[in-house]
Amino acid sequence: MAATPLLELRGIDKSFGPVQVLHDVGMSVYPGEVTALVGDNGAGKSTLVKCISGIYTIDAGTVLFDGRTVTVNSPRDAADLGIEVVYQDLALCDNLDIVQNMFLGREQKRGIVLDEPTMEQMAAETLASLSVRTVKSLRQLVASLSGGQRQTVAIAKAVLWNSKVVILDEPTAALGVAQTAQVLELVRRLADNGLGVALISHNMNEVFAVSDRIAALYLGRMAAEVKTSDVTHAQVVELITGGRSGNLGLPPEGPTDFADFMPGGQL
Ligand SMILES: Nc1ncnc2c1ncn2[C@@H]1O[C@H](COP(=O)(O)OP(=O)(O)OP(=O)(O)O)[C@@H](O)[C@H]1O
Ligand SMILES: [Mg+2]
Numbered sequence: 001m002a003a004t005p006l007l008e009l010r011g012i013d014k015s016f017g018p019v020q021v022l023h024d025v026g027m028s029v030y031p032g033e034v035t036a037l038v039g040d041n042g043a044g045k046s047t048l049v050k051c052i053s054g055i056y057t058i059d060a061g062t063v064l065f066d067g068r069t070v071t072v073n074s075p076r077d078a079a080d081l082g083i084e085v086v087y088q089d090l091a092l093c094d095n096l097d098i099v100q101n102m103f104l105g106r107e108q109k110r111g112i113v114l115d116e117p118t119m120e121q122m123a124a125e126t127l128a129s130l131s132v133r134t135v136k137s138l139r140q141l142v143a144s145l146s147g148g149q150r151q152t153v154a155i156a157k158a159v160l161w162n163s164k165v166v167i168l169d170e171p172t173a174a175l176g177v178a179q180t181a182q183v184l185e186l187v188r189r190l191a192d193n194g195l196g197v198a199l200i201s202h203n204m205n206e207v208f209a210v211s212d213r214i215a216a217l218y219l220g221r222m223a224a225e226v227k228t229s230d231v232t233h234a235q236v237v238e239l240i241t242g243g244r245s246g247n248l249g250l251p252p253e254g255p256t257d258f259a260d261f262m263p264g265g266q267l
Pocket of ligand 1: 016019021040045
């Protein structure tokens with residue numbers, strides 16, 4: 001692939017106090033593609049996303065956006081670049097309607113009053129551009145939406161701001177079969193519209209259904225970045241659970257660990 005990644009991470013380290021959670025992590029997200037970020041519970045996926053989005057400050061490493069080195073020190077910096085994140089815990093307000101949620105914190109004003117017609121129109125256009133048809137009224141409270149519809153609103157909110165990279169942290173974790181299919185279709189559409197999409201998922205079927213590339217984190221290290229068409233489910237599961245699969249992934253452990261399995265070895 002000759003394309004420049006929209007987002008490229010190199011050598012990212014992140015510790016919380018004495019605990020190093022990310023070690024020398026590299027990852028690329030390409031325009032027009034879905035990159036699945038996989039890894040076991042606690043592998044560091046959400047932490048990596050929060051580093052990209054400026055919620056956490058990285059200890060070391062480089063972030064390149066469209067080939068340029070950038071500094072992301074706050075969610076505002078990330079948003080200014082066109083990086084939007086849909087978090088695991090959705091951060092929508094139940095007591096507000098769809099339009100209010102989509103513009104929360106970035107309300108459009110005309111003079112000193114809110115410009116409701118413009119916001120409503122922008123929300124409608126964004127949902128239409130994503131071919132979202134299941135939402136009945138834009139003035140419906142988010143509390144009254146299904147899980148899938150909430151995800152749809154959260155994703156629409158993320159693309160409302162001319163975003164170039166959208167990162168989704170387990171958008172289908174709490175959804176039923178039909179709603180999952182809807183959200184995955186939407187994820188695919190974002191990439192087909194030219195965005196770079198990173199999708200965190202634990203579901204192999206979904207990863208294989210929707211992704212172009214797979215990045216596998218293992219204990220805070222990037223075990224492998226592969227094209228989805230080059231690997232099998234079983235290989236990806238091995239990368240997730242052991243950090244390697246055949247000649248893919250992290251190098252084998254040194255001989256000192258091998259001694260653990262020898263008669264008389266420690267442990
Ligand atoms: N704010 C924090 N302070 C201390 N440790 C943290 C913090 N956030 C995450 N960790 C630790 O970092 C590791 C990675 O956590 P993270 O949430 O990134 O995992 P994850 O890959 O997203 O897992 P999951 O699939 O369960 O969502 C875990 O061991 C976690 O306990
Ligand atoms: Mg997580």
